[in-house]
Amino acid sequence: MSVKPLSAVLFGVIMGTMGVFDFGGPVNEVVSLFADGLLLQGICGSEAIKICASMIPPFGVTLSWLMHYKKLSHSCRKIIQSLQMRQCLFHYYMYR
Numbered sequence: 001m002s003v004k005p006l007s008a009v010l011f012g013v014i015m016g017t018m019g020v021f022d023f024g025g026p027v028n029e030v031v032s033l034f035a036d037g038l039l040l041q042g043i044c045g046s047e048a049i050k051i052c053a054s055m056i057p058p059f060g061v062t063l064s065w066l067m068h069y070k071k072l073s074h075s076c077r078k079i080i081q082s083l084q085m086r087q088c089l090f091h092y093y094m095y096r
Contacts, residue, residue: 012049019053058087
């Protein structure tokens, strides 16, 4: 039994939106648990959506940091630098 392409896209949009809605909050945790449950059943697509949804926003912040470095205050620069380090560690531990 296969999934229709439109259903797969709709599922991806819902999972991605819920995944980035509130980082670490209850909505994000529901998506994470749902994706982990599907992974246990051998369905890997939802885990890929979960990983992409958690990686894209920090990349966007880094890109904005590079583009508008001089417009940001010193404290904002330090916060973004710590987020970049967190993202690097996330990738290191995720793909080890």
